Amino acid sequence: MSPLQQPILENLVNQSIAFISVFDKTGLADFARVLVEQYNTVIISTGGTRKYLAEHQIDSIESAEITGFEELLGGRVKSLHPHIFAGILAETTDRENIVREKNDLNLPFTIDIVVANLYPFEAERDALKEKNACTSENFDHLLHFIDIGGSALLRAAAKNYPAVSVLSNCRQYSSFLEELSNTEGTPSLAFKKRLAYSAFSLTAYYDGLIAQAFADESTAFLQQTKSTDGPLKQNMGLPDLMGLPLAKIEDLRYGENPHQKAALYGVATQLPDYKCMHGKALSFNNILDMQAAWQIVVEFSESYACAIVKHNNPCGVALSETSVDDAFQRALDTDPVSAFGGVVAFNDIVSKAAAKIMHSLFLEVIIAPGFEEDAFDLLSSKKNIRLVTRELPKPSSQVPLEFKHVSETLMLVQTVDIEKRREQEKKFAIATQEKPNPDQMEDIAFAWKVVKHCKSNAIVLAKNKKTVGIGAGNTSRIGALENALKLACDQSKGAVLASDGFLPHEDNVYAAAQARVGVIVQPGGSIKDGAVISLANENKIAMITTGIREFKH
Numbered sequence: 001m002s003p004l005q006q007p008i009l010e011n012l013v014n015q016s017i018a019f020i021s022v023f024d025k026t027g028l029a030d031f032a033r034v035l036v037e038q039y040n041t042v043i044i045s046t047g048g049t050r051k052y053l054a055e056h057q058i059d060s061i062e063s064a065e066i067t068g069f070e071e072l073l074g075g076r077v078k079s080l081h082p083h084i085f086a087g088i089l090a091e092t093t094d095r096e097n098i099v100r101e102k103n104d105l106n107l108p109f110t111i112d113i114v115v116a117n118l119y120p121f122e123a124e125r126d127a128l129k130e131k132n133a134c135t136s137e138n139f140d141h142l143l144h145f146i147d148i149g150g151s152a153l154l155r156a157a158a159k160n161y162p163a164v165s166v167l168s169n170c171r172q173y174s175s176f177l178e179e180l181s182n183t184e185g186t187p188s189l190a191f192k193k194r195l196a197y198s199a200f201s202l203t204a205y206y207d208g209l210i211a212q213a214f215a216d217e218s219t220a221f222l223q224q225t226k227s228t229d230g231p232l233k234q235n236m237g238l239p240d241l242m243g244l245p246l247a248k249i250e251d252l253r254y255g256e257n258p259h260q261k262a263a264l265y266g267v268a269t270q271l272p273d274y275k276c277m278h279g280k281a282l283s284f285n286n287i288l289d290m291q292a293a294w295q296i297v298v299e300f301s302e303s304y305a306c307a308i309v310k311h312n313n314p315c316g317v318a319l320s321e322t323s324v325d326d327a328f329q330r331a332l333d334t335d336p337v338s339a340f341g342g343v344v345a346f347n348d349i350v351s352k353a354a355a356k357i358m359h360s361l362f363l364e365v366i367i368a369p370g371f372e373e374d375a376f377d378l379l380s381s382k383k384n385i386r387l388v389t390r391e392l393p394k395p396s397s398q399v400p401l402e403f404k405h406v407s408e409t410l411m412l413v414q415t416v417d418i419e420k421r422r423e424q425e426k427k428f429a430i431a432t433q434e435k436p437n438p439d440q441m442e443d444i445a446f447a448w449k450v451v452k453h454c455k456s457n458a459i460v461l462a463k464n465k466k467t468v469g470i471g472a473g474n475t476s477r478i479g480a481l482e483n484a485l486k487l488a489c490d491q492s493k494g495a496v497l498a499s500d501g502f503l504p505h506e507d508n509v510y511a512a513a514q515a516r517v518g519v520i521v522q523p524g525g526s527i528k529d530g531a532v533i534s535l536a537n538e539n540k541i542a543m544i545t546t547g548i549r550e551f552k553h
Helices: 005-010 028-039 047-055 063-067 082-089 121-130 136-145 149-159 170-182 189-217 284-297 324-334 352-359 373-379 421-426 438-451 477-492 507-514 529-538
Strands: 017-021 042-045 113-116 165-167 224-226 232-234 246-251 263-267 274-278 304-310 313-320 342-346 363-368 386-390 401-405 411-415 459-462 467-471 496-499 519-522 542-545
Touching: 017 028, 017 047, 017 082, 017 149, 028 042, 028 047, 028 113, 028 170, 042 047, 042 063, 063 082, 082 149, 113 149, 121 136, 121 189, 149 165, 149 189, 165 170, 165 189, 170 189, 274 373, 284 304, 284 313, 284 342, 284 363, 284 386, 304 324, 313 324, 313 438, 313 467, 324 342, 324 352, 324 467, 352 373, 421 438, 438 459, 438 467, 438 496, 438 519, 459 477, 467 477, 477 496, 477 507, 507 529, 529 542
Parallel strands: 017 042, 017 113, 113 165, 342 363, 363 386, 496 519, 519 542
Antiparallel strands: 224 232, 246 263, 274 386, 304 313, 304 342, 401 411, 459 467, 459 496
């Protein structure tokens, strides 16, 4: 210990000490002033924080005066020193009599409060994304925004929460001061444990952000795993370890049912990618159905598209070459009864003509890239309807993942179903002697895209680029077909029938033949394929096999 340090350290004996090192200084001056003036707390701080406190006439000791080392490597190393971390990590039982360590460091003080937050890695990454500047060169720039000292301080303090209060967010300042007031300056163990939970949650989230950025930086990253001899190889694998950084966006009124609590979280983001422009707050079920409807309409880019969803299944989907109002009316015609209380999505701006049709109906949500001014004025005259805008997705080379929570401890992870439809359609095979005509080929492509978004077992009947019958979420395929045929009635004549899975028995073809269906599109691959195709030939029904199934659970 240098002679310069000795008197400084000795003056810290039996003092209440706070170590403060923050990037975000929101509310810090008022908070630190209360610590100093009301609780006689000595503050140790790093360079930038100490300068800020001095500007607000708040005394602090710079960490370099304690450690004997100035900031190293241009500020990369500031707080990482045994003096600091031993002071944080000393357990409650050791605090009254700090022992001499193996390196003869005589530490006469301990740290009671750690206040730290982290470099804005997420904000910097988002700024690059906003500029479409997420290049390899700029990724190297992001490395400067990975916090090391702050994360280490938070983790050390949280680990030793029985002895240390750790504040990781400026929003905690007021509740901490309230706790000090209520407990005569000694926070309760339960309170400090909650602070530790928040700190570990932040560092886990932060590290997850960084890991995700590394994954996103390379299109092939998530497709790489280690080969047996060490180097990486391409084999479409998923990583052995995965973090899922989740940030709460907002609390919801309730979950799927009113007795369930719920909140909306974003993966590595603080903002949703949609904006509710009018109406009541979105509910848990609204968001689920909104996403389901949106995923359908963004399948189509060359026509106006509309999807109406009820309980996470489409009850009507249609395309139009002329207008969004025509697309909506055609989608509504599929099943106007089920559309009551539904969620409607468009892939283009909602027109006044479409708004006039929808104004007379009870709908929960309308989501679209935008609304004409007159359309918004008309629809927003209804107090409760939610009007939501969302940008159409931009082309991306990244490999997205989707997560499904299946139990308290298990999560299923898979790549998102983004099979290039045009390339897939080139692989469609005609399995029968009867061949579809050009108009039916367009309906085949349309129906196959829609059936992908229906819960299995699913059947979609389509004609003239609109659904005429949908059977979804059935426990048998024939049941799904019967439900679709009931909705279609006479419109099944000449229609395309799309099945998300192979046809396991001839009964589906019998039912299709009786309804005078024109074309069947299905994956194929059943042991009954020969019999199914033979029966289709007998009834002069064209059949397309896709070679890929589209189950959705």
